[in-house]
Amino acid sequence: MQPEPKPGIGRRDFLRRGAIATVVTGAGLAAGRSLMTPAGAAGGAGLPSAALFPPSNAVDFPTIASIRLMTTDGHISFPGRRHSSKPVYAFGFRAVDDSRLVADGGELNANPGDLMEKYRGHVMHSAPTLIAMEGVEFAIVVTNLGFRFRPDLDDSHTLHWHGFRNATAVFDGVPELSAAVPPGRDLPYFFDPKLPGAPGQPKGSAGGYMYHCHFEDVEHVQMGMSGIAFIEPRDMWFFPDGTPRAVRNKVAYNPTPAGIDTSFDREFALLANEIDYRPHDNLETLQLFTWSDYAPQYRTFNGRAYPDTVVPQITPAEQSASYQELLQMPAVPTTPDEEAEAEMLWQQNSSLVQAREGDRVLIRLSNLGYEIHSVEVVGVNDMRVVANDASLLVGKDGTNDLTYLSRRMEIGPGEARDAIFTAPAYVEARAEIDTLASRMGKQRKFCRYLIKSRNTHRLNNNGQIYPDGPSYAGAKGTYGGMVTELWVYPTLADAPGLGQDGLPDQITVNETFPTLVVPAGQV
Amino acid sequence: MAFSTRNKLAAIIAVAAMAGGLAAVTGGGSPAGAAPATSTVICDNGTVAPDGAIEYNLEARDGYIQEPDGNTVYAWSYTSVGQPLFQFPGPTMCIDEGATVRVVLTNPDHVDNLSGGIPAATTSILFPGQVGVTATGGVAGLLTQEVDSAVPGDSVTYEFVASAPGTYIYQSGTDQAVQVQMGMFGGLIIYPAVGRGFAYDGEPFDTTHEYLLLFHEMDPDLHTEVELASRNGLVGDAVLSNYHPLDRKSRYWTINGRSFPDVIAPNNAPTLPTQPYGGLVRVNADDPTDGFDQLPSLVRYGNAGLENHPFHPHGNTLRLIAQDGRPFPDEIEAYTKTVAAGQTFDLLASWEDVEAWQGNGAPTPINVPALDNLVFKGGASFYSGDPNLGQKQDLPATVTSYSVCGEYYFPWHSHALQEIVNYNEGFGGMLTLWRVDPPMEEVSPGVWQPTAACN
Numbered sequence: 022m023q024p025e026p027k028p029g030i031g032r033r034d035f036l037r038r039g040a041i042a043t044v045v046t047g048a049g050l051a052a053g054r055s056l057m058t059p060a061g062a063a064g065g066a067g068l069p070s071a072a073l074f075p076p077s078n079a080v081d082f083p084t085i086a087s088i089r090l091m092t093t094d095g096h097i098s099f100p101g102r103r104h105s106s107k108p109v110y111a112f113g114f115r116a117v118d119d120s121r122l123v124a125d126g127g128e129l130n131a132n133p134g135d136l137m138e139k140y141r142g143h144v145m146h147s148a149p150t151l152i153a154m155e156g157v158e159f160a161i162v163v164t165n166l167g168f169r170f171r172p173d174l175d176d177s178h179t180l181h182w183h184g185f186r187n188a189t190a191v192f193d194g195v196p197e198l199s200a201a202v203p204p205g206r207d208l209p210y211f212f213d214p215k216l217p218g219a220p221g222q223p224k225g226s227a228g229g230y231m232y233h234c235h236f237e238d239v240e241h242v243q244m245g246m247s248g249i250a251f252i253e254p255r256d257m258w259f260f261p262d263g264t265p266r267a268v269r270n271k272v273a274y275n276p277t278p279a280g281i282d283t284s285f286d287r288e289f290a291l292l293a294n295e296i297d298y299r300p301h302d303n304l305e306t307l308q309l310f311t312w313s314d315y316a317p318q319y320r321t322f323n324g325r326a327y328p329d330t331v332v333p334q335i336t337p338a339e340q341s342a343s344y345q346e347l348l349q350m351p352a353v354p355t356t357p358d359e360e361a362e363a364e365m366l367w368q369q370n371s372s373l374v375q376a377r378e379g380d381r382v383l384i385r386l387s388n389l390g391y392e393i394h395s396v397e398v399v400g401v402n403d404m405r406v407v408a409n410d411a412s413l414l415v416g417k418d419g420t421n422d423l424t425y426l427s428r429r430m431e432i433g434p435g436e437a438r439d440a441i442f443t444a445p446a447y448v449e450a451r452a453e454i455d456t457l458a459s460r461m462g463k464q465r466k467f468c469r470y471l472i473k474s475r476n477t478h479r480l481n482n483n484g485q486i487y488p489d490g491p492s493y494a495g496a497k498g499t500y501g502g503m504v505t506e507l508w509v510y511p512t513l514a515d516a517p518g519l520g521q522d523g524l525p526d527q528i529t530v531n532e533t534f535p536t537l538v539v540p541a542g543q544v
Numbered sequence: 545m546a547f548s549t550r551n552k553l554a555a556i557i558a559v560a561a562m563a564g565g566l567a568a569v570t571g572g573g574s575p576a577g578a579a580p581a582t583s584t585v586i587c588d589n590g591t592v593a594p595d596g597a598i599e600y601n602l603e604a605r606d607g608y609i610q611e612p613d614g615n616t617v618y619a620w621s622y623t624s625v626g627q628p629l630f631q632f633p634g635p636t637m638c639i640d641e642g643a644t645v646r647v648v649l650t651n652p653d654h655v656d657n658l659s660g661g662i663p664a665a666t667t668s669i670l671f672p673g674q675v676g677v678t679a680t681g682g683v684a685g686l687l688t689q690e691v692d693s694a695v696p697g698d699s700v701t702y703e704f705v706a707s708a709p710g711t712y713i714y715q716s717g718t719d720q721a722v723q724v725q726m727g728m729f730g731g732l733i734i735y736p737a738v739g740r741g742f743a744y745d746g747e748p749f750d751t752t753h754e755y756l757l758l759f760h761e762m763d764p765d766l767h768t769e770v771e772l773a774s775r776n777g778l779v780g781d782a783v784l785s786n787y788h789p790l791d792r793k794s795r796y797w798t799i800n801g802r803s804f805p806d807v808i809a810p811n812n813a814p815t816l817p818t819q820p821y822g823g824l825v826r827v828n829a830d831d832p833t834d835g836f837d838q839l840p841s842l843v844r845y846g847n848a849g850l851e852n853h854p855f856h857p858h859g860n861t862l863r864l865i866a867q868d869g870r871p872f873p874d875e876i877e878a879y880t881k882t883v884a885a886g887q888t889f890d891l892l893a894s895w896e897d898v899e900a901w902q903g904n905g906a907p908t909p910i911n912v913p914a915l916d917n918l919v920f921k922g923g924a925s926f927y928s929g930d931p932n933l934g935q936k937q938d939l940p941a942t943v944t945s946y947s948v949c950g951e952y953y954f955p956w957h958s959h960a961l962q963e964i965v966n967y968n969e970g971f972g973g974m975l976t977l978w979r980v981d982p983p984m985e986e987v988s989p990g991v992w993q994p995t996a997a998c999n
């Protein structure tokens with residue numbers, strides 16, 4: 022069953038309409054899949070008034086590009102700590118499923134009280150990936166839904182956009198230095214991602230960031246309130262003369278005199294992190310934890326430990342818009358793979374990297390754990406690191422190319438790297454059948470490579486390699502933790518036999534083929 | 545989650561504020577009243593010897609330092625001869641390029657707490673990054689000449705020519721796992737020949753805004769073991785007979801020998817008599833349209849600890865200009881930089897007032913909800929009550945405001961977040977703040993001063 026395409030909310034629709042000009046002129050509306058790129062003018066008129074909120078919490082809903090993130094608690098799953106046994110208690114951010122304005126039948130500016138029943142206790146980890154556009158002001162409305170499993174706690178939350186250039190104190194999200202959001206309240210955070218100045222002047226805002234809660238930070242960040250954010254460069258959407266582009270220009274950074282090539286065919290954001298389940302367990306059982314004892318048992322990409330990392334992206338039906346390939350998740354899993362996928366209902370961000378041979382693959386890597394990690398793409402020797410902390414590796418006046426080739430990225434807590442590599446060879450002799458595609462009735466084959474931490478002593482799940490997880494994880498039973506896979510498909514032109522259907526073009530970050538779709542109300 | 549310890553946080557900040565710890569922030573809290581509290585680098589310029597060399601006379605001393613959770617930790621460090629109180633870390637040596645530097649290290653001939661030397665068989669100083677260091681006197685050690693504590697008044701003289709401008713650490717070259725952990729380190733700055741207003745040739749900075757942040761971490765169990773040995777008159781291998789290195793577990797993380805919130809107490813805060821160096825970083829916002837060429841603040845990182853620390857400023861991306869006292873060929877920007885053990889970085893920090901936030905009306909197209917609907921953690925806040933830089937409004941009546949003049953505060957901290965605790969209390973440890981003041985004002989044609997209300 023395919024969900025009905027929803028007009029006017031998805032970036033895909035938007036692209037198909039070719040209505041790029043409205044990207045910046047259209048009044049704010051959060052797009053599908055938690056993208057905050059203002060996608061189209063629909064709903065731009067008739068913005069709701071503050072009257073929709075109770076007088077005691079009268080927020081003027083932003084009239085600019087906006088997204089709503091709710092904070093709550095819930096449970097997440099790791100090998101050995103499954104939902105059926107003892108899932109790990111977590112805090113987190115999550116987006117509303119239907120990010121249209123209330124006036125349009127959506128949930129974007131609904132009263133917090135009306136969202137609680139549906140969302141409280143339904144955490145997401147890692148948090149939704151946020152995408153903004155350089156030069157376009159936006160707002161993130163944080164709504165604290167409170168905790169379902171520890172209703173005795175009245176923890177406030179904040180949103181800190183880590184690394185934002187020239188931030189303002191009031192919207193920096195540090196509770197001791199501004200304010201925090203108590204349960205039942207909203208706070209809109211305003212951001213103005215600056216365009217680049219002239220050479221020698223401050224660089225623009227484009228690049229890779231992350232975000233997290235800063236309230237009781239050591240606890241709330243470890244509890245799961247962390248996600249990836251990035252800002253698309255002006256050059257992606259506009260020609261240098263300001264003319265809107267008809268087709269999205271896939272570049273990670275704006276052009277510079279140094280001529281650094283940041284173009285890509287496919288983009289993937291990976292958030293490195295760790296889970297020490299002891300503070301999670303302690304919180305659930307009203308115990309204390311001594312934070313200087315921190316010693317994690319799981320290392321994760323995008324909030325999942327291998328082999329879960331390769332479960333495809335999961336998208337609520339309301340946000341899935343008109344995707345071509347959708348694998349609806351059954352209400353009751355019947356096969357082992359469906360069971361493995363159902364474990365990830367609250368961890369929807371996939372780390373599966375799929376590309377065609379020769380594609381330029383952009384990896385946006387960031388780290389919100391507390392350990393330093395070394396991440397390598399096994400079989401790729403010439404990965405070009407093009408940016409460090411949302412800053413293109415170019416010298417002060419824009420002429421010196423400071424990018425470098427590497428086969429791994431070391432990354433400390435709070436750091437970010439952007440790297441581009443060419444997808445390695447598809448070798449027919451060792452190709453495997455894409456069983457995910459088979460479930461859609463498609464015929465595709467791929468060659469498997471690993472993306473993993475080189476800190477191999479950490480590549481286990483709580484000291485063990487649990488055999489559970491989806492059948493299509495190639496190194497299952499070998500590794501756990503901070504591992505994911507790169508599946509390389511033939512180019513469309515030479516896809517023979519089982520490769521006949523080929524790998525579709527990717528429209529948005531971390532998009533997998535297929536994407537799993539959660540029917541409305543399932544999570 | 546509501547830890548019982550959480551309530552202590554407000555108390556710690558409140559106590560720090562009352563005790564002058566936040567005088568830099570609240571203004572007027574310092575004993576002198578008028579003098580603005582500061583944490584710009586305190587330079588020890590040494591003394592000029594008859595032969596023209598810049599001379600430092602240091603002793604290896606022991607004493608006690610305070611942690612914000614109430615704990616007191618026994619520590620070792622270098623202290624100038626004749627200085628009544630032990631200090632942690634050692635004095636910051638400031639030297640001009642080309643100078644001959646002579647450092648004489650003496651181990652006092654008696655070992656007792658707070659007045660004597662350290663209970664180590666030998667000790668020494670290394671000057672990583674300096675070329676052609678000579679060491680004379682004492683006994684030969686693994687890495688350099690060492691002071692023999694069995695010989696009363698024994699000393700070693702280290703000498704080098706300050707040839708490469710930059711930021712350095714000096715540290716013990718003896719039994720480093722113990723001695724550096726106990727605190728035997730200090731900062732060393734070499735200014736370029738072009739003058740002390742430059743970090744390197746061609747890198748000018750705002751000389752009223754120069755900061756040195758030395759990182760360090762401590763396992764108090766080791767310090768306690770060493771303290772017991774000291775009391776029992778043990779030296780050498782006997783000192784750590786009950787401590788196994790594999791059991792090492794850091795519990796306190798410091799900047800300039802202090803843990804947050806003590807870090808933001810001003811230099812020479814009377815409440816921290818053995819920890820003289822503050823770590824609050826300040827910048828004057830740059831208004832690109834006002835005609836005043838606001839230079840950046842210079843921040844010097846030095847990791848004197850044994851572990852690597854990812855250090856992250858909120859508020860803006862910084863410009864990295866040098867590493868280990870050697871300039872990069874071009875600037876690299878970063879919003880987090882992992883500083884490896886023993887590593888130094890020089891960074892330029894600035895904050896552009898591009899929106900003219902200072903009082904030109906509503907800076908944002910959205911409204912912040914009524915503050916009564918939000919939470920101010922611990923009943924106190926550094927928030928000015930107004931989104932604009934340089935503007936102040938009342939916080940809710942129950943909330944204490946630390947804002948002086950509507951300045952901005954941002955944290956600057958280790959992003960290994962378990963390091964921004966004091967043992968287990970959050971919002972502590974390896975954390976400081978940076979304070980963004982409104983742009984300089986032109987008080988008369990061509991004369992620029994900081995906003996009076998912020999001073």
Ligand SMILES: [Cu+2]
Nearest residue numbers: 183233435959
């Ligand atoms: Cu952060």
Ligand SMILES: [Cu+2]
Nearest residue numbers: 235858955957
């Ligand atoms: Cu922070």
